[in-house]
Amino acid sequence: MHGALAPWETPVNTTVKTDWHARAATLAPRSGVFIEGRFRPAASGATFDCISPIDGRVIAKVAAGDAADVDLAVASSRAAFERGDWSRRAPRERKQVLLRFADLLRAHREELALTETLDMGKPIGDSLAVDVPSSANCIQWYAEAIDKIYDEVAPTGPNSLALVRREPLGVVGAVVPWNFPMIMAAWKIAPVLAAGNSLVLKPSEKSPLTALAMAELAVEAGLPPGVFNVVPGFGHTAGKALAEHMDVDGIGFTGSTATGKLIMGYAAQSNLKRVSLECGGKSPNIVMADYRDVERAARAAAYAIFFNQGEMCSAGSRFVVHESLKDALLEEVAKVARELAPGDPLDEATKLGAIVDAQQMQRVLGYIEAGKADGARLALGGQRARGDSGGCFIEPTVFDGVKPSMRIAREEIFGPVLSTITFRDEAEAIAIANDTQYGLAAAVWTRDLSTAHRMARAIRAGMVYVNCYDADDITVPFGGFRQSGMGRDKSLHAFDKFTELKTTWIALS
Numbered sequence: 034m035h036g037a038l039a040p041w042e043t044p045v046n047t048t049v050k051t052d053w054h055a056r057a058a059t060l061a062p063r064s065g066v067f068i069e070g071r072f073r074p075a076a077s078g079a080t081f082d083c084i085s086p087i088d089g090r091v092i093a094k095v096a097a098g099d100a101a102d103v104d105l106a107v108a109s110s111r112a113a114f115e116r117g118d119w120s121r122r123a124p125r126e127r128k129q130v131l132l133r134f135a136d137l138l139r140a141h142r143e144e145l146a147l148t149e150t151l152d153m154g155k156p157i158g159d160s161l162a163v164d165v166p167s168s169a170n171c172i173q174w175y176a177e178a179i180d181k182i183y184d185e186v187a188p189t190g191p192n193s194l195a196l197v198r199r200e201p202l203g204v205v206g207a208v209v210p211w212n213f214p215m216i217m218a219a220w221k222i223a224p225v226l227a228a229g230n231s232l233v234l235k236p237s238e239k240s241p242l243t244a245l246a247m248a249e250l251a252v253e254a255g256l257p258p259g260v261f262n263v264v265p266g267f268g269h270t271a272g273k274a275l276a277e278h279m280d281v282d283g284i285g286f287t288g289s290t291a292t293g294k295l296i297m298g299y300a301a302q303s304n305l306k307r308v309s310l311e312c313g314g315k316s317p318n319i320v321m322a323d324y325r326d327v328e329r330a331a332r333a334a335a336y337a338i339f340f341n342q343g344e345m346c347s348a349g350s351r352f353v354v355h356e357s358l359k360d361a362l363l364e365e366v367a368k369v370a371r372e373l374a375p376g377d378p379l380d381e382a383t384k385l386g387a388i389v390d391a392q393q394m395q396r397v398l399g400y401i402e403a404g405k406a407d408g409a410r411l412a413l414g415g416q417r418a419r420g421d422s423g424g425c426f427i428e429p430t431v432f433d434g435v436k437p438s439m440r441i442a443r444e445e446i447f448g449p450v451l452s453t454i455t456f457r458d459e460a461e462a463i464a465i466a467n468d469t470q471y472g473l474a475a476a477v478w479t480r481d482l483s484t485a486h487r488m489a490r491a492i493r494a495g496m497v498y499v500n501c502y503d504a505d506d507i508t509v510p511f512g513g514f515r516q517s518g519m520g521r522d523k524s525l526h527a528f529d530k531f532t533e534l535k536t537t538w539i540a541l542s
């Protein structure tokens with residue numbers, strides 16, 4: 034089921050530069066279904082190969098959980114919820130457990146980062162500096178919040194007392210994607226558990242390993258067994274079973290819009306469980322004619338599409354630029370792109386790693402062909418890279434002369450491909466920005482305060498950045514309009530998704 038060593042039991046040497054390849058050779062990730070605080074094989078006994086996109090190596094044989102495992106996990110989570118040793122525990126005590134959990138994530142930073150990088154291909158430097166610390170900070174923030182939130186007394190008048198309280202939903206299912214496996218999981222785990230729910234987590238079949246490690250650490254931190262179960266497996270089996278389950282009270286989903294629609298259907302056809310969706314995007318990054326620091330805007334634009342290999346829901350994938358600035362901006366973007374040539378993800382100097390798997394790589398390459406076929410000009414990149422590594426790498430790619438009607442301007446590519454579209458005036462920029470089924474993020478670069486505010490209001494998106502891209506803080510809600518989803522991750526607003534409001538009326542006369 035799993036190797037002798039947990040990921041965090043592999044030797045750590047802090048005195049010399051880490052040889053991540055050597056560490057990778059001894060890593061034995063957990064790979065079973067995690068129910069009731071222990072790992073076990075899938076009920077069917079089936080496994081699937083977890084393949085590293087770095088070199089095509091099988092890094093684990095992971096239990097292929099399905100409906101039978103989901104049944105067991107939900108029953109365990111339900112029993113834990115009814116037992117009350119988490120759901121009815123004082124918030125300050127839940128806080129202490131979750132703070133220990135955050136500390137354990139930090140203590141096992143290197144093993145978790147290595148697992149994340151091997152599993153989904155992102156650079157080890159990013160896993161160490163971003164994915165593990167952000168996940169730990171997220172758990173800590175909700176832990177600290179939970180004993181500082183007060184319920185309400187409604188202003189009903191002298192003859193009654195009406196209490197408005199928040200209660201946990203009960204058993205929450207979470208289905209998450211592969212692009213930030215730990216962080217996307219943490220955005221659900223933290224508010225779900227802090228609020229007193231039980232959780233069944235279904236990680237992506239493309240990146241199941243760190244979720245399993247996180248759950249084991251949560252139990253080590255003192256979370257009662259059964260409160261947090263993990264069922265690795267495929268979407269159409271384990272994910273569907275969770276979303277259809279009659280004893281799951283809410284489902285928190287992050288993934289594609291197409292799957293989000295299925296999840297809503299499953300909820301509607303089963304028990305009308307609470308659904309929250311964080312879905313895809315095709316976000317416009319708009320540079321107005323008055324913005325003069327071309328280098329700064331271009332550098333931000335490059336990172337907005339090339340960071341994490343472009344596998345970001347909020348990626349600034351449509352570069353919507355005033356026609357007068359286009360050439361200068363693209364020249365600067367090309368300079369940054371050259372610094373971001375794909376490299377070995379296990380080298381701490383690498384900035385651009387591997388695409389998550391061969392299927393996603395082919396999908397991205399297919400979009401590059403579609404861009405060319407539709408008449409856009411390939412200005413940079415466009416090729417597979419590091420092919421002799423056996424891994425899945427794609428050069429940073431920039432298209433110029435993109436029309437809003439082209440597929441590369443309309444569909445989420447989820448790879449390092451930038452589509453450049455020009456405009457002549459503000460009205461046209463807004464029209465292009467809003468010409469999409471999505472509404473996750475957008476950016477406006479301008480020196481004019483009124484332009485910034487006017488455009489921020491006019492753009493239909495959940496998050497608008499002005500003179501920056503991907504500004505990030507756990508205190509600020511994250512989520513989108515339209516088919517980018519419903520509900521918000523991060524901030525106190527995330528509790529809305531995972532709690533019920535209960536009113537209690539007391540007659541006083």
Ligand code: NAD
Nearest residue numbers: 209210211236237268272273288289292311312313314346
């Ligand atoms: P995906 O929709 O293919 O899969 C997401 C999860 O859903 C996986 O765990 C998968 O196994 C599961 N799933 C697939 N089919 C299912 C089904 N029929 N029933 C139940 N579960 C099913 O998405 P992905 O390729 O893993 O992730 C990329 C997508 O995620 C992109 O669209 C991206 O924009 C989106 N995303 C959104 C946010 C956000 O906060 N808005 C954040 C990260 C990623």
